Amino acid sequence: MDLNNNQLLKTQNYIDGNWTDGVAKLAVTDPAIGKLVAEIADGSAADAEQAVAAAHAAFPAWSRKTAGERAAVLKRWYQLIVDNREDLARLLTLEQGKPLAEALGEIDYGASFIEWFAEECRRAYGQTIPTHNPGMRLSTIRQPVGVVTCITPWNFPNAMITRKAGPALAAGCTVVVKPASETPLSALALCALGEQAGLPAGTLNVVVGSDSAAIGKVLTQDPRVSKFTFTGSTPVGKLLMAQCASTVKKMSMELGGNAPFIVFDDADIDMAVNACMASKFRNAGQTCVSTNRIYVQESVHDAFVDKLAAAIEKLQAGHGLEEGTTLGPLIFRRAVDRVHGLVEEAVANGAKLRLGGDFLSNGENYYAATLLTDVDDSMRISQEEIFGPLAVVQKFREEEEVIQCANNTPFGLAAYVMSENIHRANRVVEALEYGIVACNAGVFSTTVAPFGGIKESGIGREGGVEGMAEFYETKYCCYGV
């Protein structure tokens, strides 16, 4: 593999500051061409137990450091990530498939969580509370929750780790991560740089393993773990929540979505098309905040669809490392077959295929950028998270009607509203039952704002001051005088 810094290609687990082997090997393949990228130590539940023990042992010393001392280590880590961004992006594209420009964007976005939380941890203020009794003094202090375990998905193999580990380490917690077994290289490369930055042994551990269920049980049930944080699908999230119940762990869940994208007749149509392209086709549609259902008001429907089709036709499928590629592969073949099944079923039920709808000759994991119109909410395609390069459009008449349709889902992660009318925009943004609403924008994720869902899309927030609060306990201190 062609990297400037070969130290970043790690093939062992990282436990207690040591690079360790597993009993077997796990193959990481390039989803674009199916070629083997690396063979990784396949970690077990026993490795996860060791990692939890290491994190537990490292917690007292790390949590007692001053915020400034922890921030200094984290800022070195941030700088090393930035200095190695090209290599980290190449690794990410090789194991995950997204175009290199998007991978570079993810590395920068991922790094920003480490820098921002390194600064934010200096402001973990408590309170002095006006007392209810002259014989007592009341205050609060904020303390790190303890050992934090994380399970992360393959669609953002770098940023979904830093968004959790950044604030956790900054708060004084120690961390064990189980990345998706499809994309462990980005996680291990982050550890290599963390080690170089001076993160003490045991503060950050990564256990890669094909037996997710066994490792997951340790991370959700070990009594030494205080908090579990998960990003992934809603069904797996529900299972892990149940597992966490046995020891009443604090939990954060960043789960699936079913984002509506609403285009009103007063929208700037060119802007709406650009926003829709960014939100729908980034990462080949494999993003939890990806547009899922596009609702367009009757009078602008045809104009919007024509412009959207023209933009989709410009997408260029290819290997993520090839110049000009804007559409990479899906992560594995069964994702392609699933998307194709959704298209076939929708067409059989009356949807019209405007573009795409088929496999591509680039490789078995590629699917054509597809546009369906005349879709309705009774179709499976409108009810499930599509997670592929497939835009589905339907018409609506009235504001009230579209708000009801948009909210009629068990999910509540992100929603999009396109309107130039400020009164309507305010009304609709407030009425949508989602954790995030983007108005006249297709991309909104940032370190400084809280990201997360309501309903079956999750619990808790990542990023911003809310993201930091997830890793503290508030202790009420009452002193008799």
Ligand code: NAD
């Ligand atoms: P997934 O739930 O299949 O896997 C996520 C992680 O859980 C992986 O590391 C996997 O190995 C692990 N896992 C799977 N089964 C497990 C089990 N029984 N016990 C323990 N761990 C287990 O999800 P995915 O397909 O990797 O990711 C896509 C999903 O993630 C989508 O639904 C997407 O919306 C969601 N997602 C959400 C956010 C968010 O912030 N809300 C961000 C990115 C992705």
